[in-house]
Amino acid sequence: MSTKNKILDAAEQLFADKGFNGTSLREITSQAEVNLAAVNYHFGSKKELIKAVMSRYMNELSPRLESALEAVCQQQGQPSLIQVFSAFVEPLLSLNEFQENGTSNFLQLLGRGYTDSQGFLRWFLTTQYPNVISYFVDAVQKAYPELTPEDMFWRLHFTMGTIVFTMSSSDALMDIAANDFDRKMDIGEVIQQVIPYVAAGVAAPINRAD
Amino acid sequence: MSTKNKILDAAEQLFADKGFNGTSLREITSQAEVNLAAVNYHFGSKKELIKAVMSRYMNELSPRLESALEAVCQQQGQPSLIQVFSAFVEPLLSLNEFQENGTSNFLQLLGRGYTDSQGFLRWFLTTQYPNVISYFVDAVQKAYPELTPEDMFWRLHFTMGTIVFTMSSSDALMDIAANDFDRKMDIGEVIQQVIPYVAAGVAAPINRAD
DNA sequence: AAACGGTTTAAACAGATGTTTAAAATAGCC
DNA sequence: GGCTATTTTAAACATCTGTTTAAACCGTTT
Numbered sequence: 297m298s299t300k301n302k303i304l305d306a307a308e309q310l311f312a313d314k315g316f317n318g319t320s321l322r323e324i325t326s327q328a329e330v331n332l333a334a335v336n337y338h339f340g341s342k343k344e345l346i347k348a349v350m351s352r353y354m355n356e357l358s359p360r361l362e363s364a365l366e367a368v369c370q371q372q373g374q375p376s377l378i379q380v381f382s383a384f385v386e387p388l389l390s391l392n393e394f395q396e397n398g399t400s401n402f403l404q405l406l407g408r409g410y411t412d413s414q415g416f417l418r419w420f421l422t423t424q425y426p427n428v429i430s431y432f433v434d435a436v437q438k439a440y441p442e443l444t445p446e447d448m449f450w451r452l453h454f455t456m457g458t459i460v461f462t463m464s465s466s467d468a469l470m471d472i473a474a475n476d477f478d479r480k481m482d483i484g485e486v487i488q489q490v491i492p493y494v495a496a497g498v499a500a501p502i503n504r505a506d
Numbered sequence: 507m508s509t510k511n512k513i514l515d516a517a518e519q520l521f522a523d524k525g526f527n528g529t530s531l532r533e534i535t536s537q538a539e540v541n542l543a544a545v546n547y548h549f550g551s552k553k554e555l556i557k558a559v560m561s562r563y564m565n566e567l568s569p570r571l572e573s574a575l576e577a578v579c580q581q582q583g584q585p586s587l588i589q590v591f592s593a594f595v596e597p598l599l600s601l602n603e604f605q606e607n608g609t610s611n612f613l614q615l616l617g618r619g620y621t622d623s624q625g626f627l628r629w630f631l632t633t634q635y636p637n638v639i640s641y642f643v644d645a646v647q648k649a650y651p652e653l654t655p656e657d658m659f660w661r662l663h664f665t666m667g668t669i670v671f672t673m674s675s676s677d678a679l680m681d682i683a684a685n686d687f688d689r690k691m692d693i694g695e696v697i698q699q700v701i702p703y704v705a706a707g708v709a710a711p712i713n714r715a716d
Numbered sequence: 717a718a719a720c721g722g723t724t725t726a727a728a729c730a731g732a733t734g735t736t737t738a739a740a741a742t743a744g745c746c
Numbered sequence: 747g748g749c750t751a752t753t754t755t756a757a758a759c760a761t762c763t764g765t766t767t768a769a770a771c772c773g774t775t776t
Contacts, residue, residue, distance in 0.1 A: 299753080315621065317527045321734065331755055336735060338753095411525065411621050411674055446687045450696075453679055454703045457671030458664050464621055469663055477656045486660075493664045496710030497703040509723080531764065541725055546765060548723095 300338050302328040308349050308395075312404040316346055347420060350409065353402045354421070356394050358428050360387035365431040369438055377495040380435045385491070389484055400466060400483045407464025440499060447502055455494045462490055510548050512538040518559050518605075522614040526556055557630060560619065563612045564631070566604050568638050570597035575641040579648060587705040590645045595701070599694055610676060610693045617674025620666075650709060657712055665704045672700055 306328035310319040321342060325332045339345040364383040368375045391398030409421070422429065436448065443451070462469070466486055474480045481489075507515075516538035520529040531552060535542045549555040574593040578585045601608030619631070632639065646658065653661070672679070676696055684690045691699075 315527070317525070320732075322732080331753095332734095333736080333756090334754075342734065407621065407671075410671070411617060446683070446689070447699075449683060449686065450679075450699045451703055453675075454668050454672055454700060457675075458668045458707070461617075461620070461667030461671035462664055465663075465667075469660075473656070473659060476659065479656070489657075489660045490664060492710040492712070493661055493707040497668075497707035500702040500706030502702070530762075532762085541723095542764095543725075543766080544723090552764065 299328075299330050299334050302330055303335060303338065303345070304349055304352060305395075307345055308352075308401055308405070309397075311346070311349060311408060312397075312401040315408050350405060350420065351424075353391065353398075353405070354425055357387055357391065357402070358425050360390060361428050362431050365428075365435050369431070369435050375435065375439045377436065377439045377499050378491065380432075380439050381491045381495050383435070385484075385487055388487065392483075400463065403460065403463030403466070403483075407460040410460060436498065443498075443502070451498045451500075455498060458494055458497070459490060462486070509538075509540050509544050512540055513545060513548065513555070514559055514562060515605075517555055518562075518611055518615070519607075521556070521559060521618060522607075522611040525618050560615060560630065561634075563601065563608075563615070564635055567597055567601065567612070568635050570600060571638050572641050575638075575645050579641070579645050585645065585649050587646065587649045587709050588701065590642075590649050591701045591705050593645070595694070595697055598697065602693075610673065613670065613673030613676070613693075617670040620670060646708065653708075653712070661708045661710075665708060668704055668707070669700060672696070 303324060307319070307324045310323055310327065313319075321335050322332060324345075325334060328334075335342065335345055339348055361384065364387055365380070368379055368383045388399050388403070391402050395401070433448065433452065436452065437443070463483075463486075466483060470481050470486065513534060517529070517534045520533055520537065523529075531545050532542060534555075535545060545552065545555055549558055571594065574597055575590070578589055578593045598609050598613070601612050605611070643658065643662065646662065647653070673693075673696075676693060680691050680696065
């Protein structure tokens with residue numbers, strides 16, 4: 297395994313667990329068993345390392361996501377919102393073959409990126425991977441044509457929030473659920489739990505009474 | 507204004523903007539125009555300061571929240587989920603009279619607390635203010651009796667996630683909305699937008715097919 | 717006026733942070 | 747083997763972190 301990949305793997309795990317600000321380069325390099333200076337040699341800076349960790353996942357995920365959403369859009373008849381959201385499941389779960397804890401790590405990183413470091417990661421994702429977003433918007437548009445662009449905007453961000461936030465604390469939540477309900481869930485089951493919720497949320501009737 | 511309150515005000519604003527880890531005591535004390543050592547003198551440590559900032563809001567909010575939820579529970583007839591969630595609106599908006607940007611700041615702080623510092627704030631809130639949560643669970647239970655405790659657990663956390671996550675990036679989202687749709691919203695309108703979404707999410711049909 | 721408790725202050729503390737340096741080690745190539 | 751370019755290494759860098767210290771300050775009480 298190359299030094300570069302050892303750093304990426306260690307950084308990914310630590311970033312997911314403790315956030316970007318909460319993880320030092322020394323923690324990363326000692327877990328990766330490489331020299332401290334290797335990060336700046338291979339990546340230039342900590343900020344570039346964060347981008348590299350996210351890019352590795354996005355480059356794996358975004359083509360699968362785009363084709364899955366495309367398939368839903370192009371199937372004959374109007375797709376349901378459940379179908380649109382379900383299109384995410386397989387690509388997301390496939391990250392587990394790409395990397396250990398891949399699905400969970402990626403979603404946690406996404407959550408971190410929205411709140412840590414003044415949202416520069418949100419800028420990075422929306423500018424670097426605009427296709428995923430526009431494909432998704434098209435799919436939802438087809439499934440729920442009555443939704444105005446403005447309502448769509450908000451509901452997509454609510455959805456993003458639900459997913460990302462849930463996943464960023466999914467480990468803690470799964471622990472609680474295991475204790476309280478005696479049922480051990482994996483990340484796939486949590487995703488299955490959240491889909492009806494977000495689908496119903498997006499499909500909620502529009503309240504123009506106010 | 508006392509030194510203690512000057513620190514609390516400055517810390518609140520900075521914590522909301524940049525997170526707990528992302529804000530140093532020197533930033534806080536220089537914005538508050540007090541000496542650096544004042545934080546440790548008055549609060550003991552940074553961690554205690556964080557608790558104090560949150561407590562100031564929770565002590566203001568939780569009695570209002572409890573009585574609002576109690577009122578919804580005790581009204582005759584079965585309350586709707588929209589009513590349950592709407593019970594949060596007035597208490598939350600009342601924070602704006604208590605403090606400038608109070609509503610927005612508090613919700614952002616809540617969002618920070620879930621992801622920053624390994625969730626110690628989640629522990630703090632659930633142990634220090636269990637009444638708010640149990641009142642809320644009761645109210646939802648009444649509004650949607652078919653929901654099993656396990657599904658309830660997940661959907662309440664999805665809801666928490668939606669709210670908190672949306673609000674923690676509400677400033678950025680409101681900016682985008684103002685640009686794209688030429689409509690300036692305030693925090694109250696965002697809350698009104700999110701209520702149908704979370705109400706429909708919690709009310710979603712249970713999928714036991716898997 | 718003196719003594720006192722509470723508060724503020726400047727300074728220093730020890731440790732952690734991201735980054736840079738220059739020498740050492742390693743690899744690939746003629 | 748000898749040369750070159752890439753990579754690794756230990757050490758130092760300057761800066762920032764939360765916290766502590768001890769002296770100074772202030773209003774109150776004796």
